[in-house]
Structure formats: C-alpha cells, structure tokens
Amino acid sequence: MNNNIDIAITFPAHTRHLRVVGRIGHMAVQELDCPEEVRNTLSDQLAVVLTEGVVNAIKHAGCSDPNGKIQVRITLTNDNLVVRIYDTGVGFDLDGIPDPCFTSCGMEDKGRGIFILRSLMDRVEYIRTEEGNVLEMRKKLA
Amino acid sequence: MDVKTEQNEGITVLFVRDDRLDANNSEELKAEFHRLFGSGTKDLVVDLSEVLFIDSSGLGVLVSGYKNASAQHGTLKLSNLQLQVKSMFELTRLHRVFDIFSTVEDALQSYT
Numbered sequence: 112m113n114n115n116i117d118i119a120i121t122f123p124a125h126t127r128h129l130r131v132v133g134r135i136g137h138m139a140v141q142e143l144d145c146p147e148e149v150r151n152t153l154s155d156q157l158a159v160v161l162t163e164g165v166v167n168a169i170k171h172a173g174c175s176d177p178n179g180k181i182q183v184r185i186t187l188t189n190d191n192l193v194v195r196i197y198d199t200g201v202g203f204d205l206d207g208i209p210d211p212c213f214t215s216c217g218m219e220d221k222g223r224g225i226f227i228l229r230s231l232m233d234r235v236e237y238i239r240t241e242e243g244n245v246l247e248m249r250k251k252l253a
Numbered sequence: 254m255d256v257k258t259e260q261n262e263g264i265t266v267l268f269v270r271d272d273r274l275d276a277n278n279s280e281e282l283k284a285e286f287h288r289l290f291g292s293g294t295k296d297l298v299v300d301l302s303e304v305l306f307i308d309s310s311g312l313g314v315l316v317s318g319y320k321n322a323s324a325q326h327g328t329l330k331l332s333n334l335q336l337q338v339k340s341m342f343e344l345t346r347l348h349r350v351f352d353i354f355s356t357v358e359d360a361l362q363s364y365t
Contacts, residue, residue, distance in 0.1 A: 126277035133306065155337045162308045166276040211345070220316060223345055224309035230344055 116142055116187040124169050124179035124198075132165055132183060133158040139187050145252075153252070156231045157185075157192065163224045164196040164246050172200035172244060190253045194232075196246040205237035205246075254281035258289070261361055265289060266298045274304050274311030274338075282311075286318040295327035298360040302333035307341050319351065328352070332360045 116139050122128045136157040140150055161183065168181050182197040211223045228235050232248040255270040267285065271278060289297060299315065301307075315331070322329040330352040334342065342348040354360040 126275070129275055129277050129308075130273060155340070158306060159308060159337075159341070162275055162306075166308065166310065170276070220313045223312060227309055227341075227344060 114142070114144055114189055116185070118185045118187075119182065120184075121180055121182045124181045126166060126169060129162050129165060132161050136161045136185060139185055143187065143252075144189055153192070156250075157194070160194055160228060160231055160248060161185075161196075163228050164194060164248065167203075167224060167228075167246065168196050168198040168200070171203045172198040172246075188252075190251065192232075192250045192252055194248045197243055198246075199243040202239050202244045203237065205235070254278045254285070256282070256285055264296045264298060264361055264364055265294045266300060266357055266361070268300045268303070270303050272303060273306045274301070274314070275306065275308040276310035279310040279314040283314045283317055286314070286321055290318075290321045290325065290327070295322070295325065296364060297322060297327070297329045298332055298354075298357060299329060300332045300357050300360075301335065301338055304338055305335050307338045309345075312341060312345060312347060315351070316347065330354065330360045330363065332357045 118135060118139055120132065120135060122132070137154045140154040140157055143150055143153070165181055165183065179199065184195040186193040205225065208222045208225045210226045211221065225235070228248060232250045234249040236247045238245050238247060257268040257270060259266045267289070269282065274282065297318070299318070315329070319329045332354045333356060334353060342351070342353070352363065354363065
C-alpha cells in the first residue's frame with residue numbers, strides 16, 4: 112500500500128504561525144505505519160525541525176517582511192522524511208554557521224538552531240536558485 | 254506570555270504557563286527576566302511543567318537568564334522539564350549547565 116504523504120503549506124512569514132505548522136507535522140507523522148513510540152519521537156523531532164527551519168527563514172534568510180510568505184513542503188514515507196522550507200530572502204551561508212561552542216559550557220547561542228537541525232536530520236542543505244532559496248533536510252526512517 | 258511568580262523565603266519561582274516556549278514568545282520571557290533581575294531578584298527557579306515544546310530561541314532565553322543571574326552572583330534553576338524539553342536540553346548539552354530539578358520543592362530545597 113502506498114502510504115506516501117506530501118503536504119505543502121504556505122503562510123505569512125511570522126512566528127505566530129509556528130504552532131500550526133508544528134501541528135500539521137504532528138498529524139502527518141501520526142499517519143505512519145510504525146510503533147506509537149517511534150511515531151511520537153519522530154513527531155517531536157519534526158515539530159522542532161519545522162520550527163527551527165521556519166524561524167531560520169524568517170530571521171536569517173531575509174523573510175522578516177510581514178507580507179512575505181514562507182512555503183513548507185513535508186514529504187513522508189515509511190522510509191524517508193524530507194522537509195523543504197522555501198524562502199525568497201537574500202539567503203545565508205549554511206556552512207558559515209559554526210556549531211555552538213560547547214567548550215564554553217554550551218553557553219554560546221550562535222548556531223544552536225542549525226546544530227539542532229543537523230543533529231536531528233541526516234542531511235541539511237541550503238540551496239540558492241534564481242527563483243528563491245530552499246532549506247532541504249532529509250532523514251532516513253528505515 | 255502567561256507567567257506567574259511566587260516568593261518563597263527569598264527565592265522567586267516563575268511558572269511559565271504556556272505550552273510552547275519558542276521564537277514567538279521567548280522575547281516576552283526575556284523581558285520578564287529583565288524585570289525580575291532589574292528589581293532585585295537574585296535567585297530564580299523557573300518551572301517549566303506546562304511547557305511541552307521548546308526550540309533554540311526558548312533555550313537561548315533561558316541561557317540569557319542564567320547569564321543575567323550569574324552576573325549578579327545569583328542563580329537560575331529549572332524544575333519540571335517535560336519529555337521534549339528534557340531531550341532538547343540533552344541534545345544541546347545544556348543539561349550540563351543548568352541545575353535541573355524534578356519539582357519546584359526540590360529546587361527550593363537546594364537553597365537550604
């Protein structure tokens with residue numbers, strides 16, 4: 112049976128929409144055919160990934176214009192999760208963001224969001240095109 | 254942001270009463286920290302029992318509060334971390350930085 116889920120959401124570039132984006136991710140994961148414990152863990156992780164990715168697009172990719180739009184696409188199968196977050200801002204250099212400095216007792220704030228994304232997903236890429244930018248994140252589930 | 258503060262023998266306890274602490278409301282908590290530390294609070298317990306979701310912005314504000322407290326030789330301790338919140342502290346290794354307690358009572362007890 113084909114259990115593929117492909118969801119595209121477009122919403123204003125404002126953090127007040129984070130809750131609804133997280134809920135949509137949660138509902139998508141609940142459709143997966145896997146043990147409840149695995150679903151709940153993945154649901155928590157997806158909520159974090161969506162939040163960090165969207166906030167990144169709003170704050171760091173130049174989409175702070177309240178009239179701007181963010182597009183999120185979630186593709187979910189029993190084997191793979193792909194999250195793409197599209198923005199039309201100036202973009203940023205993903206590789207230029209260092210991991211937070213754990214040697215200073217984890218107190219350094221810079222880079223914590225991207226560190227979380229890299230920790231929870233297998234691959235994180237930021238792709239710039241003439242039409243816009245996309246933060247693409249992949250995770251193998253099986 | 255919905256918060257409640259209580260005084261307990263010189264220790265301020267701040268209850269965060271939202272189910273999310275994220276980029277949308279973390280600045281409000283930061284302002285609350287500034288208000289408390291600016292008005293003489295030295296030792297603060299932040300109870301997160303109602304917070305079911307935290308992101309890097311929420312973590313960042315708690316770190317900021319911790320730094321504020323330390324700068325004036327005070328403390329900021331945490332209590333009642335829910336599952337997702339606890340896992341985020343562990344992922345970012347901040348559980349090594351903060352004093353984290355199961356209950357507010359345990360956190361208060363640590364001052365005696």
